Amino acid sequence: xxxxxxxxxxxxxxxxxxxxxxxxxxxxxxxxxxxxxxxxxxxxxxxxxxxxxxxxxxxxxxxxxxxxxxxxxxxxxxxxxxxxxxxxxxxxxxxxxxxxxxxxxxxxxxxxxxxxxxxxxxxxxxxxxxxxxxxxxxxxxxxxxxxxxxxxxxxxxxxxxxxxxxxxxxxxxxxxxxxxxxxxxxxxxxxxxxxxxxxxxxxxxxxxxxxxxxxxxxxxxxxxxxxxxxxxxxxxxxxxxxxxxxxxxxxxxxxxxxxxxxxxxxxxxxxxxxxxxxxxxxxxxxxxxxxxxxxxxxxxxxxxxxxxxxxxxxxxxxxxxxxxxxxxxxxxxxxxxxxx
Amino acid sequence: xxxxxxxxxxxxxxxxxxxxxxxxxxxxxxxxxxxxxxxxxxxxxxxxxxxxxxxxxxxxxxxxxxxxxxxxxxxxxxxxxxxxxxxxxxxxxxxxxxxxxxxxxxxxxxxxxxxxxxxxxxxxxxxxxxxxxxxxxxxxxxxxxxxxxxxxxxxxxxxxxxxxxxxxxxxxxxxxxxxxxxxxxxxxxxxxxxxxxxxxxxxxxxxxxxxxxxxxxxxxxxxxxxxxxxxxxxxxxxxxxxxxxxxxxxxxxxxxxxxxxxxxxxxxxxxxxxxxxxxxxxxxxxxxxxxxxxxxxxxxxxxxxxxxxxxxxxxxxxxxxxxxxxxxxxxxxxxxxxxx
DNA sequence: CACGTAAATCGTAGCGCTACGATTTCGGTC
DNA sequence: GACCGAAATCGTAGCGCTACGATTTACGTG
Numbered sequence: 001x002x003x004x005x006x007x008x009x010x011x012x013x014x015x016x017x018x019x020x021x022x023x024x025x026x027x028x029x030x031x032x033x034x035x036x037x038x039x040x041x042x043x044x045x046x047x048x049x050x051x052x053x054x055x056x057x058x059x060x061x062x063x064x065x066x067x068x069x070x071x072x073x074x075x076x077x078x079x080x081x082x083x084x085x086x087x088x089x090x091x092x093x094x095x096x097x098x099x100x101x102x103x104x105x106x107x108x109x110x111x112x113x114x115x116x117x118x119x120x121x122x123x124x125x126x127x128x129x130x131x132x133x134x135x136x137x138x139x140x141x142x143x144x145x146x147x148x149x150x151x152x153x154x155x156x157x158x159x160x161x162x163x164x165x166x167x168x169x170x171x172x173x174x175x176x177x178x179x180x181x182x183x184x185x186x187x188x189x190x191x192x193x194x195x196x197x198x199x200x201x202x203x204x205x206x207x208x209x210x211x212x213x214x215x216x217x218x219x220x221x222x223x224x225x226x227x228x229x230x231x232x233x234x235x236x237x238x239x240x241x242x243x244x245x246x247x248x249x250x251x252x253x254x255x256x257x258x259x260x261x262x263x264x265x266x267x268x269x270x271x272x273x274x275x276x277x278x279x280x281x282x283x284x285x286x287x288x289x290x291x292x293x294x295x296x297x298x299x300x301x302x303x304x305x306x307x308x309x310x311x312x313x314x315x316x317x318x319x320x321x322x323x324x325x326x327x328x329x330x331x332x333x334x335x336x337x338x339x340x
Numbered sequence: 341x342x343x344x345x346x347x348x349x350x351x352x353x354x355x356x357x358x359x360x361x362x363x364x365x366x367x368x369x370x371x372x373x374x375x376x377x378x379x380x381x382x383x384x385x386x387x388x389x390x391x392x393x394x395x396x397x398x399x400x401x402x403x404x405x406x407x408x409x410x411x412x413x414x415x416x417x418x419x420x421x422x423x424x425x426x427x428x429x430x431x432x433x434x435x436x437x438x439x440x441x442x443x444x445x446x447x448x449x450x451x452x453x454x455x456x457x458x459x460x461x462x463x464x465x466x467x468x469x470x471x472x473x474x475x476x477x478x479x480x481x482x483x484x485x486x487x488x489x490x491x492x493x494x495x496x497x498x499x500x501x502x503x504x505x506x507x508x509x510x511x512x513x514x515x516x517x518x519x520x521x522x523x524x525x526x527x528x529x530x531x532x533x534x535x536x537x538x539x540x541x542x543x544x545x546x547x548x549x550x551x552x553x554x555x556x557x558x559x560x561x562x563x564x565x566x567x568x569x570x571x572x573x574x575x576x577x578x579x580x581x582x583x584x585x586x587x588x589x590x591x592x593x594x595x596x597x598x599x600x601x602x603x604x605x606x607x608x609x610x611x612x613x614x615x616x617x618x619x620x621x622x623x624x625x626x627x628x629x630x631x632x633x634x635x636x637x638x639x640x641x642x643x644x645x646x647x648x649x650x651x652x653x654x655x656x657x658x659x660x661x662x663x664x665x666x667x668x669x670x671x672x673x674x675x676x677x678x679x680x
Numbered sequence: 681c682a683c684g685t686a687a688a689t690c691g692t693a694g695c696g697c698t699a700c701g702a703t704t705t706c707g708g709t710c
Numbered sequence: 711g712a713c714c715g716a717a718a719t720c721g722t723a724g725c726g727c728t729a730c731g732a733t734t735t736a737c738g739t740g
Contacts, residue, residue, distance in 0.1 A: 011487065013726060024690045029728060039688065054486065059463040060409065061726035063400040064695050080429050085419045089446055092419075096445075101460065104444045105436075106429055120441065123399045146394065147351065231630040260627055267632045287600055290571040292607045353696060364720045369698060379718065401696035404725050 012053040021049035073103045073121035074130040090306025111137040128313045134159045150316045152309050157329045165327040166309045170201045174208025177252050186250040187218035193254035202254035234261025256281035278340035294337035301330040352393040361389035413443045413461035414470040430646025451477040468653045474499045490656045497669045505667040506649045510541045514548025517592050526590040527558035533594035542594035574601025596621035618680035634677035641670040
């Protein structure tokens with residue numbers, strides 16, 4: 001086991017490296033920040049001193065001195081949701097490759113918590129901030145606008161936003177599904193969803209769906225789960241739904257996990273999919289291609305959001321981005337399989 | 341939009357708060373660090389100055405001065421995996437409540453990448469570090485042992501470890517499943533798994549399974565997916581497996597996602613579960629209770645790992661933890677449903 | 681080979697805060 | 711009201727680094 005040294009044991013300092021390399025600390029600092037501005041000879045000396053001493057720069061000291069940090073804060077509702085975690089992973093890779101560290105926080109769908117997290121992240125003097133969606137408290141708005149930190153709101157599109165926006169329209173997703181079902185002549189529909197309080201984006205998809213179906217003279221029964229998509233509850237609610245509304249011929253789900261629950265419930269009840277009732281999801285999760293029957297769903301650009309968010313943020317750090325380029329609608333794709 | 345101020349616009353400083361509150365900066369600092377050591381009167385003055393100015397402490401300055409930071413680094417293979425992300429969420433909540441920020445990194449199952457991440461996190465002088473599992477490069481070992489940072493290795497148990505350990509035995513998981521299947525008289529088995537290179541823990545579960553089955557005179561056919569659990573490939577490989585080994589009467593899967601793929605493939609082939617072939621998973625993911633038939637699986641202590649890791653780490657920061665208390669085996673629970 | 685210019689290197693002054701010893705304030709006592 | 715100990719407050723000296731102007735070095739030129 002590591003033997004405990006004195007508290008806060010800051011290892012080797014830049015000065016020690018400088019002494020060993022027989023240069024001034026400034027030169028070491030310069031070498032680390034802009035290696036091509038020191039001569040090849042010194043570079044070699046310095047690097048070997050660094051290696052020999054196992055020097056690690058002290059980020060806090062550097063950050064304090066330069067009053068900026070290679071930190072980017074990212075707030076998602078929950079890393080537990082595979083949509084966000086996949087975006088997060090891509091985002092992390094791209095930002096880290098550019099030399100940034102991610103400070104991640106789970107807002108847990110709570111604006112007050114988000115505000116606290118924003119506060120705590122701003123304490124780091126972050127180079128940028130990534131938030132999920134448009135829902136923020138007044139105070140959060142105030143904090144952000146007085147801090148001058150570049151901000152990207154991701155995973156949504158269609159509102160003005162604080163600064164930069166990378167996402168897609170959830171309303172359009174709902175419309176897309178609705179149009180697909182209507183084209184099959186299905187007008188009696190239901191929308192089974194996680195609770196809107198836990199997911200405003202699901203609510204937007206619902207609105208897009210409902211507006212489109214109703215505009216075509218169809219009906220929509222909304223069934224909301226009490227919390228996050230819990231398979232058991234999904235099954236039960238679907239059962240109740242179909243009993244109360246036997247006329248329903250299509251079920252749109254707020255996401256693929258809900259759709260999976262619906263699928264299994266239909267199996268249990270012996271309802272043929274899509275003959276008796278069509279089922280559609282959202283997310284194009286890995287398993288959807290091989291359910292029985294394969295699930296019709298929507299592919300959101302989860303990785304593309306991460307990639308473009310990283311790029312936009314990094315770009316905004318080096319040059320002025322204006323107008324249109326600050327807002328990206330990445331769109332979605334309907335994946336038609338057999339279930340609808 | 342926020343108007344850009346001068347670069348690195350550090351907002352209000354502690355000195356400004358002090359001036360407005362008519363006390364010295366030291367008193368403000370003291371108030372922030374140990375509020376009960378300043379008089380009620382001053383406390384009130386200071387707090388109101390803080391509120392009025394919207395003061396946010398500068399973490400970098402504080403960290404530099406005290407040469408410690410309220411940062412804890414966490415490295416997981418990928419946040420995309422729901423096991424890790426759930427642990428992460430719990431860990432985050434607990435550590436944040438204790439005033440710590442998480443610096444998260446995805447190792448992507450790559451020791452070299454992990455080493456880089458460890459290096460980058462050590463630059464922050466973290467109060468602690470959480471790693472996943474026991475597999476680390478030599479250099480990582482060296483870095484950690486010379487840094488004196490408390491380290492918890494989580495999600496595994498049964499090896500000495502670097503410092504502290506919170507997890508459970510994957511070998512035991514495999515054994516548990518095997519014993520359950522053997523008790524039903526099933527001796528011709530298969531193990532369908534994500535690729536071991538992406539998941540040593542799956543390999544350990546396999547070893548536990550195989551050892552137990554073989555010790556009872558049974559057989560195990562191993563089928564490894566090429567990468568992460570991809571449902572389509574799972575279906576295909578399961579098909580091939582059952583064709584090549586029609587005698588197989590039980591399939592253990594490295595996780596529930598794989599099991600889901602197997603389930604659907606059996607449905608497609610019209611094989612009755614569990615009559616013709618039993619299927620068991622690992623993870624007790626949300627959907628497993630309502631598949632058709634419901635899936636027998638193992639419940640790993642995903643949240644408990646987060647909770648206990650947080651507690652152990654925090655405890656180790658305030659007092660000496662010794663011997664036994666540094667290594668926690670949280671165990672697992674077999675969840676018997678209908679599929680096996 | 682003195683000179684000029686550009687490239688390389690260096691010295692200094694903080695960045696905003698904390699640690700800690702020094703100083704002041706506050707009640708209570710005699 | 712002078713005196714005391716404890717509590718509250720303050721002043722100072724950095725933490726390790728970066729920014730930037732000052733200085734030195736290198737190198738080609740007349």
